[in-house]
Amino acid sequence: MKLFKRSLPTLILEVLSDGPEFGYEIAKRIKRMEPGVLDNQEALLYPDLYELEMKGILESYTQPYKEGRVRRYYRITQKGRGLMNRDAKELKRILAMPALAPEGAA
Numbered sequence: 001m002k003l004f005k006r007s008l009p010t011l012i013l014e015v016l017s018d019g020p021e022f023g024y025e026i027a028k029r030i031k032r033m034e035p036g037v038l039d040n041q042e043a044l045l046y047p048d049l050y051e052l053e054m055k056g057i058l059e060s061y062t063q064p065y066k067e068g069r070v071r072r073y074y075r076i077t078q079k080g081r082g083l084m085n086r087d088a089k090e091l092k093r094i095l096a097m098p099a100l101a102p103e104g105a106a
Contacts, residue, residue, distance in 0.1 A: 008037065008048050013076060013084055016058065020075040023049065049074055057083060 008030070015021060015029045026049075027042040038044060052058040057080035062070040076084070 008044070009052060011037065012045070012048060012052065012074075013057070013080065016074060016076045016080075017084065020061075020073045022071040022073050026074065052080070056080075 011030045011034055012026060014033065015026050021029070023045060024042070027038055027045050030045070031038050049058065049060075053060055053074070056077055058074050059077050060072050060074045062072050065071045
């Protein structure tokens with residue numbers, strides 16, 4: 001059972017927590033993790049990758065691919081890992097809270 005749908009930046013970080021990856025592979029893995037998030041809209045991924053990079057959460061580098069082409073790979077920075085750890089701890093804390101009974105419930 002899923003408690004909530006994860007945001008695209010959260011999914012990007014989950015994928016990259018396994019190691020560096022290039023954009024198209026990130027998109028494929030997100031589609032497997034959360035069907036429907038990027039259906040035929042892989043281009044939606046790139047503004048979030050750019051924003052995460054500008055905030056220092058990700059960094060990118062290029063690597064030769066084949067026939068003179070290059071791929072841009074993304075990886076999580078130390079700052080990004082710190083944010084992920086903090087968010088994971090906060091989620092654990094929230095899930096450990098006792099459920100509140102609705103008002104008027106006995």
